Amino acid sequence: xANPLYQxxxxxxxxxxxxxxxLIVETAAELKSNPNPGLLQGKVIASCFFEASTRTRLSFETxxxxxxxxxxxxxNGANTSLAKKGETLADSVQVIASYVDAFVMRxxxxxxxxxxSEFSSVPVINAGDGxxxxxxxxxxxxxxxYECQKKLDGLNIAFVGDLKYGRTVHSLTQALSAFxxxxxxxxxxxxxxPEYITDELDEKNIHHRRFDTIEExxxxxxxxxxxxxxxxxxxxxxxxxxxxxxxLTLDTLKGARDNLKILHPLPRVDxxxxxxxxxPYAYYFEQAQNGVYAREALLALVLNEQI
Amino acid sequence: MANKLQVEAIKTGTVIDHIxxxxxxxxxxxxxxxxxKEKITVGFNLPSKNLGMKDLIKVxxxxxxxxxxxxxxxxxxxxxxNVIENYIIKDKFEMSLPDVVQAAFDCPNSNCIxxxxxxxxxxxxxxxxxxxxLKCKYCEKSFSKSIVExx
Numbered sequence: 084x085a086n087p088l089y090q091x092x093x094x095x096x097x098x099x100x101x102x103x104x105x106l107i108v109e110t111a112a113e114l115k116s117n118p119n120p121g122l123l124q125g126k127v128i129a130s131c132f133f134e135a136s137t138r139t140r141l142s143f144e145t146x147x148x149x150x151x152x153x154x155x156x157x158x159n160g161a162n163t164s165l166a167k168k169g170e171t172l173a174d175s176v177q178v179i180a181s182y183v184d185a186f187v188m189r190x191x192x193x194x195x196x197x198x199x200s201e202f203s204s205v206p207v208i209n210a211g212d213g214x215x216x217x218x219x220x221x222x223x224x225x226x227x228x229y230e231c232q233k234k235l236d237g238l239n240i241a242f243v244g245d246l247k248y249g250r251t252v253h254s255l256t257q258a259l260s261a262f263x264x265x266x267x268x269x270x271x272x273x274x275x276x277p278e279y280i281t282d283e284l285d286e287k288n289i290h291h292r293r294f295d296t297i298e299e300x301x302x303x304x305x306x307x308x309x310x311x312x313x314x315x316x317x318x319x320x321x322x323x324x325x326x327x328x329x330x331l332t333l334d335t336l337k338g339a340r341d342n343l344k345i346l347h348p349l350p351r352v353d354x355x356x357x358x359x360x361x362x363p364y365a366y367y368f369e370q371a372q373n374g375v376y377a378r379e380a381l382l383a384l385v386l387n388e389q390i
Numbered sequence: 391m392a393n394k395l396q397v398e399a400i401k402t403g404t405v406i407d408h409i410x411x412x413x414x415x416x417x418x419x420x421x422x423x424x425x426x427k428e429k430i431t432v433g434f435n436l437p438s439k440n441l442g443m444k445d446l447i448k449v450x451x452x453x454x455x456x457x458x459x460x461x462x463x464x465x466x467x468x469x470x471x472n473v474i475e476n477y478i479i480k481d482k483f484e485m486s487l488p489d490v491v492q493a494a495f496d497c498p499n500s501n502c503i504x505x506x507x508x509x510x511x512x513x514x515x516x517x518x519x520x521x522x523x524l525k526c527k528y529c530e531k532s533f534s535k536s537i538v539e540x541x
Binding site for chain 1: 502
């Protein structure tokens with residue numbers, strides 16, 4: 084029987100079942116411990132970045148090559164003739180898809196990947212569509228949590244920082260809500276978790292709480308997921324006054340569980356003190372590396388009936 | 391006779407009745423009924439037993455399909471639509487909330503890809519407490535019905 088992701092479009096986290104997420108995470112773990120350079124042999128994959136995103140692109144292109152595939156594409160849509168000639172995305176996708184076995188795309192507009200999936204003859208993999216979804220980031224986050232906690236079920240997850248605009252945080256909350264996790268949200272008032280996410284959690288009867296400080300959430304946390312509070316969103320005085328509350332230092336971590344791990348989608352600015360890097364809690368660089376394995380797993384599952 | 395409405399019966403066409411008062415104008419505009427160049431009779435703030443006041447629209451020679459009728463449900467929940475042929479009611483639709491609203495209005499998110507591409511807008515409809523939420527298939531953003539009404 085074909086694996087459930089074979090020839091599927093990968094557009095948005097709410098499209099995934101719990102079983103599909105588990106399959107990706109388990110496949111990523113397998114590929115990390117037993118590299119399989121033949122899984123994409125003979126496959127050509129489009130890597131089309133209509134807006135620049137260096138880490139996501141490099142991680143996809145590494146994943147493709149580690150599995151023996153090759154890629155075509157561009158790293159910035161502005162450099163292509165597509166934009167200059169005013170072709171619709173629908174037409175560009177139809178043409179490029181006819182050259183390749185899968186279509187990885189990043190685009191500055193929300194909904195671009197869903198639209199592309201309606202015009203593409205091959206699976207579309209969303210590498211970020213505006214402020215909407217970035218499913219492979221969520222899958223690498225899930226894999227990192229699974230790797231460091233040996234499970235996804237029943238964990239206490241604390242999200243810190245900008246929970247309003249961070250699509251990473253929204254998607255990961257949606258994904259983890261399939262695994263009976265409990266959530267703590269620590270954010271400035273103006274940057275709290277959007278109501279539509281907390282409503283979804285309420286509908287599923289999932290426990291979530293707001294805390295004023297990171298310290299309050301630390302003793303129970305299995306995962307602290309840090310994000311950056313952007314200066315641009317506040318005036319300077321307000322920012323100085325408020326930002327310190329959302330910085331993770333060695334002091335903040337007193338009383339943490341032994342199994343606590345800290346994640347961050349990176350880039351970090353100053354929200355995690357550099358001293359924390361050397362503690363056993365720091366897991367963000369492993370997480371970044373896991374981006375390659377999660378993307379390998381996804382591409383391998385989408386392009387191989389069986390692994 | 392004094393209490394009777396002086397609105398002429400139509401031979402063939404559609405009568406949209408029991409429209410919540412104030413919504414009639416919006417429906418005329420939304421459904422682009424005036425552009426049809428057919429005879430349209432409207433009544434605003436008419437007395438209604440159940441609603442207190444209601445709006446009513448009659449469009450000659452236009453026969454609503456159930457799908458078209460359902461597009462209206464979003465803006466006039468509770469309205470009834472009578473499709474009339476030769477003075478006889480051929481179809482009667484009680485408005486029910488549609489699962490999907492297609493091509494009725496543009497996505498309110500200006501950065502949604504649907505604006506610049508050869509596709510129709512597409513929203514799934516969900517009742518949430520006292521509000522109706524519309525979620526765009528493309529950008530996945532949800533909007534309250536009231537935002538869409540003002541477009």
